[in-house]
Amino acid sequence: MVTIADVARHAGVAPSTVSYVLTGKRSISPQTRTKVRESIRLLGYHPHAGARALATSRANVVALVLPLRPGVHLPVLMRFVTAAVTAARRHDMDVLLVTADQGAQGLRRVAGSAQVDGFLVMDVELDDDRVPLLRQVAQPSVLIGRPAAVKGLTCVDLDFEAAGARCVDHLADLGHRYIGFLGAPSVVYQRNTGYAQRTMAGFGAAAMRRGIASTALPAEDDYESVLTSVRSLLRTQPAMTALVVHNEAALGWVAGSLRALGRKVPDDVAVVAICPDELAEQMQLTSVQLPAEELGRQAMELLVARLNGHPTAPLTLLPPKLSGRASTAPRLRRA
Amino acid sequence: MVTIADVARHAGVAPSTVSYVLTGKRSISPQTRTKVRESIRLLGYHPHAGARALATSRANVVALVLPLRPGVHLPVLMRFVTAAVTAARRHDMDVLLVTADQGAQGLRRVAGSAQVDGFLVMDVELDDDRVPLLRQVAQPSVLIGRPAAVKGLTCVDLDFEAAGARCVDHLADLGHRYIGFLGAPSVVYQRNTGYAQRTMAGFGAAAMRRGIASTALPAEDDYESVLTSVRSLLRTQPAMTALVVHNEAALGWVAGSLRALGRKVPDDVAVVAICPDELAEQMQLTSVQLPAEELGRQAMELLVARLNGHPTAPLTLLPPKLSGRASTAPRLRRA
DNA sequence: TCCGTGTGTTGAAGCGTTTCGACAACATTA
DNA sequence: TAATGTTGTCGAAACGCTTCAACACACGGA
Numbered sequence: 144m145v146t147i148a149d150v151a152r153h154a155g156v157a158p159s160t161v162s163y164v165l166t167g168k169r170s171i172s173p174q175t176r177t178k179v180r181e182s183i184r185l186l187g188y189h190p191h192a193g194a195r196a197l198a199t200s201r202a203n204v205v206a207l208v209l210p211l212r213p214g215v216h217l218p219v220l221m222r223f224v225t226a227a228v229t230a231a232r233r234h235d236m237d238v239l240l241v242t243a244d245q246g247a248q249g250l251r252r253v254a255g256s257a258q259v260d261g262f263l264v265m266d267v268e269l270d271d272d273r274v275p276l277l278r279q280v281a282q283p284s285v286l287i288g289r290p291a292a293v294k295g296l297t298c299v300d301l302d303f304e305a306a307g308a309r310c311v312d313h314l315a316d317l318g319h320r321y322i323g324f325l326g327a328p329s330v331v332y333q334r335n336t337g338y339a340q341r342t343m344a345g346f347g348a349a350a351m352r353r354g355i356a357s358t359a360l361p362a363e364d365d366y367e368s369v370l371t372s373v374r375s376l377l378r379t380q381p382a383m384t385a386l387v388v389h390n391e392a393a394l395g396w397v398a399g400s401l402r403a404l405g406r407k408v409p410d411d412v413a414v415v416a417i418c419p420d421e422l423a424e425q426m427q428l429t430s431v432q433l434p435a436e437e438l439g440r441q442a443m444e445l446l447v448a449r450l451n452g453h454p455t456a457p458l459t460l461l462p463p464k465l466s467g468r469a470s471t472a473p474r475l476r477r478a
Numbered sequence: 479m480v481t482i483a484d485v486a487r488h489a490g491v492a493p494s495t496v497s498y499v500l501t502g503k504r505s506i507s508p509q510t511r512t513k514v515r516e517s518i519r520l521l522g523y524h525p526h527a528g529a530r531a532l533a534t535s536r537a538n539v540v541a542l543v544l545p546l547r548p549g550v551h552l553p554v555l556m557r558f559v560t561a562a563v564t565a566a567r568r569h570d571m572d573v574l575l576v577t578a579d580q581g582a583q584g585l586r587r588v589a590g591s592a593q594v595d596g597f598l599v600m601d602v603e604l605d606d607d608r609v610p611l612l613r614q615v616a617q618p619s620v621l622i623g624r625p626a627a628v629k630g631l632t633c634v635d636l637d638f639e640a641a642g643a644r645c646v647d648h649l650a651d652l653g654h655r656y657i658g659f660l661g662a663p664s665v666v667y668q669r670n671t672g673y674a675q676r677t678m679a680g681f682g683a684a685a686m687r688r689g690i691a692s693t694a695l696p697a698e699d700d701y702e703s704v705l706t707s708v709r710s711l712l713r714t715q716p717a718m719t720a721l722v723v724h725n726e727a728a729l730g731w732v733a734g735s736l737r738a739l740g741r742k743v744p745d746d747v748a749v750v751a752i753c754p755d756e757l758a759e760q761m762q763l764t765s766v767q768l769p770a771e772e773l774g775r776q777a778m779e780l781l782v783a784r785l786n787g788h789p790t791a792p793l794t795l796l797p798p799k800l801s802g803r804a805s806t807a808p809r810l811r812r813a
Numbered sequence: 814t815c816c817g818t819g820t821g822t823t824g825a826a827g828c829g830t831t832t833c834g835a836c837a838a839c840a841t842t843a
Numbered sequence: 844t845a846a847t848g849t850t851g852t853c854g855a856a857a858c859g860c861t862t863c864a865a866c867a868c869a870c871g872g873a
Contacts, residue, residue, distance in 0.1 A: 144535075144592070146859055157823045162861055169862095172821060189590030193531030194859035197828045200479075202528060204593075207575065211560055217552040225546055228577050232584075237593065240542065240573045242563050249567075255524030257479070258539075258572065481829055492853045497831055504832095507851060529829035532858045 145186045154182040165190065196257070204237045205446060206259040208250070208273065210266040211242050216391065219419050219435045223265055223287065226439030234447045236260075247276050254280035261446050263287070267298070269337035283449040285442045289337055293457040297449060299442045302460035303338045306431045307345030309463045310387040310415040313429070315353045318474030319385040319413060322350060323376040324359035325369075325397065327390050332361060342389050342417060356380065364392030366399065373400040384474055385413040394418060394426065413471040420466070429471040431463045480521045489517040500525065531592070539572045540781060541594040543585070543608065545601040546577050551726065554754050554770045558600055558622065561774030569782045571595075582611050589615035596781050598622070602633070604672035618784040620777045624672055628792040632784060634777045637795035638673045641766045642680030644798045645722040645750040648764070650688045653809030654720040654748060657685060658711040659694035660704075660732065662725050667696060677724050677752060691715065699727030701734065708735040719809055720748040729753060729761065748806040755801070764806040766798045 151158040156175060163169040164179040171179075182188075196202045207227060209220070228238050239259055241249050250273065253259055260282055264273060267288030277284045278295065289300040314322055324346050326332070327339045343359060350357035358380045362372040372393075377383055388397055394416055398408055406412045416423050416430040423430030438461060445455050486493040491510060498504040499514040506514075517523075531537045542562060544555070563573050574594055576584050585608065588594055595617055599608060602623030612619045613630065624635040649657055659681050661667070662674045678694060685692035693715045697707040712718060723732055729751055733743055741747045751758050751765040758765030773796060780790050 144859090147861095148859080158860080159824075159862075160822060163822085166861080169822090170820065175821080187590070189587065189592075191532065191859050192591040192593040193528040193537060194828090195591075195861080196528030197526065197532055197830085198859080198861040200828075204574070211556065217556055221546065221552055224575075225577060225579070228575060229579065232580060237588070238575045239539070240559075240563060240575045242560060244560070244564065245567060252524065253572070255522070256527040256530075257524075258527040479829090482831095483829080493830085494832075494854075495852060498852085501831080504852090505850065510851080526829050529858090530831080532828090532860085533830040533832080535858075 144191070145188045147188070147190065150179065150182050150186055150188050153186060154179045200257065202258055202260050203235060204239050204259045205231060205261045205263055205443075206239045206241045206250075206253050208241045208262055208264040209243060211244065212266075215266060216419055218421060219433055220265070222435035223439040226436040227263055227443045230440045230443035230447075234443075236447070243273075247273070250276050250280065254282055260450050261285070263442055263446055283446065285446040285449070285455075287438055287442050289458070291337075296457055297445050297455045297459075298457065299438055299445060299459045299461070300338075301433055301438065302462055303341040304345030304348075305460070306417055306463035307342040307347075307387070307389075308349035309431055309465050310417065311346055311349035311353060311355065311357075313415060313465055313467075313471065314385040314387070314413060315349075315355055317385075317413065317471060319355070320474075321356045321380050321382040322385045322387060323373075323380065323383050324357060325372060325376070325386060325388045325390060325393060326359060326361045328363045328392075329361040339389065346387060356382075358383070362388075362390050362393040364390070366396045369393045369396035370400040370403060373397065374404055377404060377406075383412065385415070385471070387415050387417070389417040391418050391422060394422060394428070398426070409470050409472040413474075415465075415471060423466065423468065427469040429466065429468045431465050434461055434464060437461055479526070480523045482523070482525065485514065485517045485521055485523050488521060489514045535592065537593055537595050538570060539574050539594045540566060540596045540598055540778075541574045541576045541585075541588050543576045543597055543599040544578060546579065550601055551754055553756060554768055555600070557770035558774040561771040562598055562778045565775045565778035565782075569778075571782070578608075582608070585611050585615065589617055595785050596620070598777055598781055618781065620781040620784070620790075622773055622777050624793070626672075631792055632780050632790045632794075633792060634773055634780060634794045634796070635673075636768055636773065637797055638676040639680030639683075640795070641752055641798035642677040642682075642722070642724075643684035644766055644800050645752065646681055646684035646688060646690065646692075648750060648800055648802075648806065649720040649722070649748060650690055652720075652748065652806060654690070655809075656691045656715050656717040657720045657722060658708075658715065658718050659692060660707060660711070660721060660723045660725060660728060661694060661696045663698045663727075664696040674724065681722060691717075693718070697723075697725050697728040699725070701731045704728045704731035705735040705738060708732065709739055712739060712741070718747065720750070720806070722750050722752070724752040726753050726757060729757060729763070733761070744805050744807040748809075750800075750806060758801065758803065762804040764801065764803045766800050769796055769799060772796055 147158045147161050151161045161179050164171050164176050231238050241253060262277060262282060262284035264284055264286045267286040267290050269291050271290050274290050286296060286298045289298055326343060331339050358376055360372045360376055362369050388394055401408055401412055408414050414428055416428045418430055420432035449455055482493045482496050486496045496514050499506050499511050566573050576588060597612060597617060597619035599619055599621045602621040602625050604626050606625050609625050621631060621633045624633055661678060666674050693711055695707045695711055697704050723729055736743055736747055743749050749763055751763045753765055755767035784790055
C-alpha cells in the first residue's frame, strides 16, 4: 500500500504538506501543490479510509436503513436508493447498507463502532420501533416517512394531504362536482398508517373548500370487492363523475369495474390515481406520483446538512405533482 | 466515545488484554475474561471500526456492486441483495453499496482507500467492462453471472444449460415428444448475452439426447409477435404438445396466444417457463426459477472463503430447480 | 534597524486498535 | 534444585492519517 509518507518522500515535502494539499485546509504554494498532485497521480495514492476515519472521527459513510419487508414497492424503493446514493457521492460520502432484519442490533453496532456518520432511514411508519433507537445513538439521522412525533427528528415525506387536495382541485377545475374516493384496504386505516389517513383528510377538506360533494370508501385488492365498492359509491352518489383512487393494488380493477357498471373512462367517470408514476404511465391514468428521486435526494441533502452542523426543520413536506393523462377530461355539460 | 483504554482501566487490566478477550487470539483466564466482558457491557463499549481497520488492514466490509440498469428484474435483485447481506452478517461483515453509475471510478476509489476487503458484483454480463478493473484491484471479488473468460475469477451462476435440459426432461418424462422453445427477443441473442444461448443449447442438446423433435424461435415482447411466433411454431410442428418459454416479457401473452389458436393449457399444450418464481406462481406455470437467495448466499460465502485465503473454483454453477404447477400435465394418449 | 504580520512548511503528537516480544508466576520434568 | 515449559498478562510499537504549535522567511511600515 502506498501511504502519505511515500507521496511526501517522492515530492520532497513533509507528510503534513501532502495532507494539506489533499484537504485544502491550509494555503499551499502553487508549485508544491502541483508537485504533490503529480506524485499522488504517479504513485496512485489513495488515503486509507480507516486511518482517515480514525484521525478525523468522520467515516464519510452514511447508513441506508432499508425495510425490505413484504409489500414495499420495489421499483420505488430502488429509485429512493439510487437517488440517495447519487446525492451521497456528490458529497464524497459512501453508503452502507443496513437491512431491517438486522434490527436494533444492527443499528447499534454500526453506530457504536463509528462506522457511519449518520443514518438515512427509509419507509418509516407512524409508530416505528427504529425511532426511539435513532434518538439514542450519537449520529444524526434523517427519516423518509412520517412517524407520529417528529420533534427532535428530521423527516422528509410527500405532502399527502396536499396530494389528496391536489386531486380534488384538478377535478374541480375540470368541472366535476361529485367526486368519489377509493381508498386503501380498511385494514390499512385501522393500522394507523398515517399517509392513508392524511390523503383522505386532504381530499375531504379540499372537497369541502370547493363545495364539492364527496364520498369515500376503502377497497380491498381483488376484483370483486373493488366492483362492490365502486358500485356502492355510484349508488350513494349517482351523479358522481370522478374518482380518486389511492390504492395501488385496486388500480388494476377500477377501469374494469366502471366498465362493468356501464361507465366509460374518462367520458362518464374521470379517474385520478395516487400511485407510483410507472403504474400510472402504464395504465394511462392521470396521477399524483410519489417523487421517489426527489425524496431520496432531499433526505440525503438534509443529512449532509446535519452532519455539517446546520440545523434542519423537523419535517419537510414535498409538494405533490400531478401528471395529466388520458383518464381525466373536462366535464362536458350534457344536453 | 468509550475506548479500549477506558474498558481496561475499568477492569483493572491492560488494553492489550481487553483486545485479546475480544479477539480470542490468546488464552485469557476465565476470571479476567468475565471481568473484562462485564466492563465492556457496563460501559457500552464498541471497538472503533476505523481504528480496527487501520491496525488489521481489514475493514470487515464488502462492496456490493449493483447494476441498476433498466431491465433488471428488481424483485429478483432484491432477493440477491438480502441473501448476500444476511450471509455477510453471519461472518461479521458489513456491506457497502456501490452502484454501477459510479462506474470504474467508484470501484477504484473504494478499493484504493481500503474501505472494503472484497467485491461482490451482481448481474455480470458476458462482456462486462467491470471485469478488467476487478482483475487490477488488490481485493478479491466474486461475480454473479458469467463473463466470457472466467480464468482467475470466481463466478457463480445458475446452470442455464442444465435449466434448458431440465425443462426437456420434465416434459419428456410426462410423455411429450414434440416440444417448442420460445426464446428471448432476437436482439438478446445478437447481443451475445450468454445465458440465453446457453439455455437454448441445453434445451437443444437434451432434446436430441431424448430423441425429441424440437423447434425454437425467438419472441418479442408484445402480443402480436408472440402470437406470430407461437403460430409459426405450431405450423412447423403440428404435433407439438409442449412449449418451453424463456422470456419473461412474453410470458403474459403465451397462454392467450395458445388459446387464440385453439389450444388449451395444459391439455393441448403444456408450458414450462424459465423465469422468476413469483411470476410463475402468479400465472400458475410450471417453471425453472432463478435461485436468487441461493446465488446471493453462495456468492458471499465464496467471497468470505477467498478473504480467508481459501482457493475457490473459477465457476460455480447451481443446479436448476423445477417446480411443477398447473401448466404441465402428463401427456394422455388420445383415442 | 527593528517590529509586527502574513504565508508556506514542518515535526510531532494524537486518533483507537492489534500484536509482538518480554516477563512474571507457576507447573513439570530431569 | 535447577532447567524447562506453559499460561496469563503487560508495555510499546506499529497502522496511516490529521492537525496543532512552531518556525523560517519575506514584506511593508515605523
